[in-house]
Amino acid sequence: MSGAGGRAAVVAGLGGWVPPTAVTNDALARELDTSDEWIRTRTGIARRHVVDPGTATGDLAVEAGRRALRSAGTDAADVVVLATSTPDRPCPATAPEVASRLGLTGVCAFDIAAVCTGFVYALGVSAGLVASGFARSVLVIGADTFSTILDPADRTTRAIFGDGAGAVLLRAGDPDEPGALRGLQLGSDGSRSDLIQVAAGGSRQRSTGLPAEEAATYFTMDGRPVFAEAVRHMAASVEATAAALGGTPADVDRIVLHQANARILAAVAERVGVPLERFPSNIERVGNTVAASVPLVLADAVADGVLRPGQRVVLGGFGGGLTWGSVGLVWPETTPG
Numbered sequence: 001m002s003g004a005g006g007r008a009a010v011v012a013g014l015g016g017w018v019p020p021t022a023v024t025n026d027a028l029a030r031e032l033d034t035s036d037e038w039i040r041t042r043t044g045i046a047r048r049h050v051v052d053p054g055t056a057t058g059d060l061a062v063e064a065g066r067r068a069l070r071s072a073g074t075d076a077a078d079v080v081v082l083a084t085s086t087p088d089r090p091c092p093a094t095a096p097e098v099a100s101r102l103g104l105t106g107v108c109a110f111d112i113a114a115v116c117t118g119f120v121y122a123l124g125v126s127a128g129l130v131a132s133g134f135a136r137s138v139l140v141i142g143a144d145t146f147s148t149i150l151d152p153a154d155r156t157t158r159a160i161f162g163d164g165a166g167a168v169l170l171r172a173g174d175p176d177e178p179g180a181l182r183g184l185q186l187g188s189d190g191s192r193s194d195l196i197q198v199a200a201g202g203s204r205q206r207s208t209g210l211p212a213e214e215a216a217t218y219f220t221m222d223g224r225p226v227f228a229e230a231v232r233h234m235a236a237s238v239e240a241t242a243a244a245l246g247g248t249p250a251d252v253d254r255i256v257l258h259q260a261n262a263r264i265l266a267a268v269a270e271r272v273g274v275p276l277e278r279f280p281s282n283i284e285r286v287g288n289t290v291a292a293s294v295p296l297v298l299a300d301a302v303a304d305g306v307l308r309p310g311q312r313v314v315l316g317g318f319g320g321g322l323t324w325g326s327v328g329l330v331w332p333e334t335t336p337g
């Protein structure tokens with residue numbers, strides 16, 4: 001992933017943000033036919049945070065982006081890439097407005113939609129922009145507000161998903177220095193696009209003019225096959241990145257995965273033969289925050305002292321599309337902003 005002049009993208013700053021309103025399992029159980037016990041044992045989630053009406057994905061992205069810039073000790077970036085599947089509106093992209101609000105007027109800014117793999121895809125694309133010499137720095141943000149697209153009556157998705165944002169500032173550096181991204185692996189399988197989707201609202205299935213109950217604009221997920229595919233692809237992706245780094249998953253100190261379900265993390269750990277203790281997790285506190293998940297768990301793991309400078313790390317994700325991917329690095333000195 002280093003470019004012609006030996007340039008690599010290096011992690012220089014990190015930040016995360018969740019909205020203040022927390023919804024506990026007990027609060028969900030007062031509204032839906034579910035229980036704290038069911039949600040904890042099937043998912044590992046105790047609470048999730050949700051935006052209040054009037055707060056949008058872009059607002060969370062600005063907060064996380066500001067923190068990542070502060071963590072890197074800068075107020076500049078050449079590019080802003082926003083991974084999200086809940087943009088502020090279908091068109092235009094949310095990233096240009098986020099860039100402007102961060103004072104980054106005039107920079108290249110665009111969205112990436114790869115659902116829960118969005119942040120890893122965005123890291124990969126951004127690393128290419130740095131390696132090519134196009135950009136000296138890229139602010140990579142993952143932000144989603146799935147609470148705004150969930151069916152209020154769907155006890156499964158309501159239990160799993162939460163809102164949040166996380167961000168990393170990448171700068172041009174040396175491929176051998178701590179923080180340099182290496183061993184990128186990305187993939188997709190569009191034949192399973194129906195497993196995780198919002199069916200309508202795009203050009204395939206029009207929702208305009210229909211009553212709400214026919215509009216099919218809520219998010220839907222087929223949980224069982226998603227579980228199996230998530231385990232299979234995240235395990236294979238982590239193995240591919242570990243191999244590209246010259247080893248196996250057992251040589252990696254911390255495997256930082258998209259927080260979909262605590263049981264998915266355990267199943268991946270078993271499949272790649274690495275103790276679960278090496279998989280940092282914050283799912284109990286925030287649930288599945290989609291594109292925000294990987295940078296949020298990174299920020300929490302650093303703050304908790306679980307992820308330390310010098311450790312060999314693989315970051316990985318899986319999500320709708322289907323999409324998956326991972327990338328490796330040696331964790332650099334960082335303080336979340």
Ligand code: COA
Pocket residue numbers: 033034035038039042043116155156159160221222223224226227230260261264288318319320
């Ligand atoms: N509370 C109580 N019961 C619930 C429930 C809830 N919140 N959600 C689902 N159930 C019920 C189901 O309706 C089903 O009832 P039935 O047997 O009467 O039909 C029962 O629990 C078992 O459902 P099942 O889907 O077999 O449970 P599971 O153990 O597979 O767990 C998921 C369901 C959704 C937690 C699990 O499949 C999962 O985590 N899938 C992956 C989701 C994910 O990570 N998505 C994002 C990917 S990026």
